[in-house]
Amino acid sequence: MSLWVDKHRPRVLDDLHYHAGLSARLRALAASGDFPHMLFYGPSGAGKKTRIACTLRELFGKGAEKLKIDQRVFMTPARRKLDVNVVQSNYHIEITPSEVGNYDRVVIQELLKEIAQTQQVDLSAKQRFKVVIINEADSLSRDAQAALRRTMEKYMSNMRIILCTNSTSKLIAPIKSRCLLVRVAAPTTEEMIDVLRHVGRKEGFDVPDKIAHEITEDANGNMRKAVLVLEALKMQSTDLDKPLTIAKPDWETYCHKVGDMIIQEQSPARVMEVRAKLYELLSHCIPPTIVLKTIAERVVQQVDESLKAEIMHWAAIYEVRMRIGNKKIYHLEAWVVKVMSLYKHLFYDINMTDFDD
Amino acid sequence: MSFFKQQGAKAPQKQAVDPQHQPWVEKYRPKTIDDVSAQEHTVAVLRKTLTSSNLPHMLFYGPPGTGKTSTILALARQLFGPDNFRSRVLELNASDERGISIVREKIKNFARQTPRAQAVASDGNAYPCPPYKIIILDEADSMTQDAQAALRRIMETYARITRFCLVCNYVTRIIEPLASRCSKFRFKPLDSSSTSSRLAYIATSENVSVTDDVISTLISTSHGDLRRSITYLQSASRLSASTDPPTQITPSDIQEIAGVVPDTVINDLAATLGVEPISGDATSRRANGFDEVRKKVKGIIREGYSASQILSQLHDLVIEHPTLTARQKSRCALVFAEADKALCDGADEELQILEVGLRVHKALSP
Ligand SMILES: Nc1ncnc2c1ncn2[C@@H]1O[C@H](COP(=O)(O)OP(=O)(O)O)[C@@H](O)[C@H]1O
Numbered sequence: 001m002s003l004w005v006d007k008h009r010p011r012v013l014d015d016l017h018y019h020a021g022l023s024a025r026l027r028a029l030a031a032s033g034d035f036p037h038m039l040f041y042g043p044s045g046a047g048k049k050t051r052i053a054c055t056l057r058e059l060f061g062k063g064a065e066k067l068k069i070d071q072r073v074f075m076t077p078a079r080r081k082l083d084v085n086v087v088q089s090n091y092h093i094e095i096t097p098s099e100v101g102n103y104d105r106v107v108i109q110e111l112l113k114e115i116a117q118t119q120q121v122d123l124s125a126k127q128r129f130k131v132v133i134i135n136e137a138d139s140l141s142r143d144a145q146a147a148l149r150r151t152m153e154k155y156m157s158n159m160r161i162i163l164c165t166n167s168t169s170k171l172i173a174p175i176k177s178r179c180l181l182v183r184v185a186a187p188t189t190e191e192m193i194d195v196l197r198h199v200g201r202k203e204g205f206d207v208p209d210k211i212a213h214e215i216t217e218d219a220n221g222n223m224r225k226a227v228l229v230l231e232a233l234k235m236q237s238t239d240l241d242k243p244l245t246i247a248k249p250d251w252e253t254y255c256h257k258v259g260d261m262i263i264q265e266q267s268p269a270r271v272m273e274v275r276a277k278l279y280e281l282l283s284h285c286i287p288p289t290i291v292l293k294t295i296a297e298r299v300v301q302q303v304d305e306s307l308k309a310e311i312m313h314w315a316a317i318y319e320v321r322m323r324i325g326n327k328k329i330y331h332l333e334a335w336v337v338k339v340m341s342l343y344k345h346l347f348y349d350i351n352m353t354d355f356d357d
Numbered sequence: 358m359s360f361f362k363q364q365g366a367k368a369p370q371k372q373a374v375d376p377q378h379q380p381w382v383e384k385y386r387p388k389t390i391d392d393v394s395a396q397e398h399t400v401a402v403l404r405k406t407l408t409s410s411n412l413p414h415m416l417f418y419g420p421p422g423t424g425k426t427s428t429i430l431a432l433a434r435q436l437f438g439p440d441n442f443r444s445r446v447l448e449l450n451a452s453d454e455r456g457i458s459i460v461r462e463k464i465k466n467f468a469r470q471t472p473r474a475q476a477v478a479s480d481g482n483a484y485p486c487p488p489y490k491i492i493i494l495d496e497a498d499s500m501t502q503d504a505q506a507a508l509r510r511i512m513e514t515y516a517r518i519t520r521f522c523l524v525c526n527y528v529t530r531i532i533e534p535l536a537s538r539c540s541k542f543r544f545k546p547l548d549s550s551s552t553s554s555r556l557a558y559i560a561t562s563e564n565v566s567v568t569d570d571v572i573s574t575l576i577s578t579s580h581g582d583l584r585r586s587i588t589y590l591q592s593a594s595r596l597s598a599s600t601d602p603p604t605q606i607t608p609s610d611i612q613e614i615a616g617v618v619p620d621t622v623i624n625d626l627a628a629t630l631g632v633e634p635i636s637g638d639a640t641s642r643r644a645n646g647f648d649e650v651r652k653k654v655k656g657i658i659r660e661g662y663s664a665s666q667i668l669s670q671l672h673d674l675v676i677e678h679p680t681l682t683a684r685q686k687s688r689c690a691l692v693f694a695e696a697d698k699a700l701c702d703g704a705d706e707e708l709q710i711l712e713v714g715l716r717v718h719k720a721l722s723p
Pocket residue numbers: 381382383385386387392393394395396420421422423424425426427428544555583584587
């Protein structure tokens with residue numbers, strides 16, 4: 001049995017709940033015959049993938065929903081083998097090049113060339129072109145992006161590219177200027193509640209107001225998360241009437257604990273304890289940026305107004321260093337030490353200006 | 358892929374596309390060098406090469422969408438005509454494998470071939486068809502240093518029968534020994550009047566009505582990149598033509614397509630940070646703390662706007678602000694510069710916008 005998020009995922013543009021104007025635009029584009037390359041961007045869980053799937057359906061009909069998953073092997077110039085998972089229908093192919101890290105250029109070059117060289121076998125296909133969906137486009141390396149540039153112009157006659165990404169900041173200008181940019185904002189609280197109600201109705205129950213509000217508050221614009229939580233709560237209590245608590249994921253609770261530890265004591269011994277916890281989080285593959293942000297949020301809730309901006313300032317600084325540097329833990333730890341020192345100095349009312357760099 | 362029929366190992370085929378559905382950037386790609394707008398100097402020099410049998414190695418550089426690729430392709434076509442194009446011109450770009458081994462094999466092999474005799478022009482035109490071949494290395498700044506170094510010898514050895522044209526955005530990414538062997542041509546960002554007349558020409562040919570406001574929004578959102586403004590125009594006209602009933606293209610349509618954050622959103626953010634609204638009374642300046650700034654930033658991030666776009670618009674607003682002091686502006690400029698660098702390094706967007714918000718807020722606090 002599939003999860004509600006999948007079971008009740010809209011399949012056609014008409015069934016999408018929010019951003020009706022955007023859906024109308026996509027429908028119009030799909031019908032116009034000159035569908036452009038597109039770049040979908042917006043926060044996680046806002047519904048980008050669902051919207052892309054609906055657009056494919058609009059372009060090609062039901063056949064675009066018949067998916068199969070394949071593993072493809074690519075060869076680097078140095079004869080190293082790369083395994084890549086691809087999801088495809090007769091009309092499109094979907095890849096996540098960040099899976100192969102720095103070799104993403106090879107995958108992009110090979111795959112796009114191959115598609116550009118082939119024709120639609122299905123002569124009854126509604127479009128002459130095939131669509132290539134590239135997920136997590138913001139993690140494409142510079143080389144891979146460069147490889148996309150001219151390809152996007154040259155093979156326009158039988159291929160369209162749809163890029164899907166959280167942010168456009170890391171995409172080079174020549175790529176952005178070849179795409180139609182489509183912003184998918186997170187749904188508002190009301191829009192999210194509508195969707196929750198709809199899912200409830202489909203499952204044969206009413207979602208109480210209070211629950212709906214709590215879920216949306218917790219989900220912060222992430223529709224996927226909201227529906228998952230609704231299903232989990234319904235499992236906890238069929239009538240949704242007992243006082244319910246939205247279970248936080250373990251890692252989040254863990255991060256909060258780390259935040260509290262920083263506030264409780266500032267000492268070398270405490271740094272060591274915190275470090276062990278940070279290792280634990282990283283070894284469970286929680287992205288270091290998420291770890292840093294979650295701990296920082298927790299810490300700023302508990303400190304004096306005068307410290308809040310400073311703590312976030314150092315979080316911003318160490319987050320970039322973490323990206324550029326090799327060892328995530330060094331920078332997380334450095335931030336922890338910095339915060340402890342700021343906190344302690346404020347406590348003893350020492351003028352800190354000399355310590356800023 | 359089993360279900361895609363392979364057409365054989367031929368080079369990817371360009372299929373004839375219904376011109377009605379062709380992207381306008383391709384449809385209106387200059388056919389001859391005289392169609393190229395705004396690059397008068399380059400065109401004047403190149404025009405001479407059409408009548409002489411000599412051509413230097415060339416290096417075209419400049420920002421995207423200024424006509425570099427179009428110019429060299431047009432020149433090559435005018436020199437050789439459609440029938441000789443394939444045997445005389447090799448075009449490689451960043452989507453082709455161009456590592457050092459390819460330079461040593463594919464490029465070298467093409468470079469050493471004696472130019473084939475001129476085929477009879479089937480279109481009845483006479484082409485100069487000078488006795489050399491052209492190798493176009495588009496997007497050459499993405500070639501490795503090693504690969505570039507390997508080119509150097511080839512360039513010298515076969516100079517009599519092969520000319521190179523390197524095309525790139527940043528001339529500094531081309532190694533000195535290569536760059537110094539080429540005549541350099543700088544492509545400037547297109548000025549407003551050239552952009553405007555090219556866009557007006559395309560709009561007329563496509564029967565799309567555009568107001569002056571729309572044209573000026575296209576100019577301001579594309580920063581001299583003609584590819585971008587043409588793409589925006591085509592997208593906007595697709596969208597407006599497909600609504601029922603068809604609507605006029607508006608400047609805000611263009612802004613949305615270009616990913617520009619609406620002014621109201623930026624002004625609201627700025628006011629939260631303590632920037633005095635430019636219009637309206639000074640009393641509406643809000644005194645806020647950490648929580649208000651953070652709430653506003655989270656809201657904007659939820660809307661999905663791009664951080665670099667927010668940064669650039671906030672920057673413009675602050676720097677051009679009529680009442681902020683020079684000192685305040687300098688402090689903010691420092692903040693913007695640091696955030697821009699951080700974003701380029703892949704920093705988390707929310708943290709950076711929050712950082713900008715908090716520091717601007719501090720810089721403007723009395
Ligand atoms: N100077 C120009 N004159 C006319 N059209 C131009 C010019 N520059 C760019 N264009 C338009 O933009 C498109 C992209 O131009 P291109 O030559 O590929 O730019 P790049 O400088 O990035 O190589 C062309 O197809 C053409 O429609």
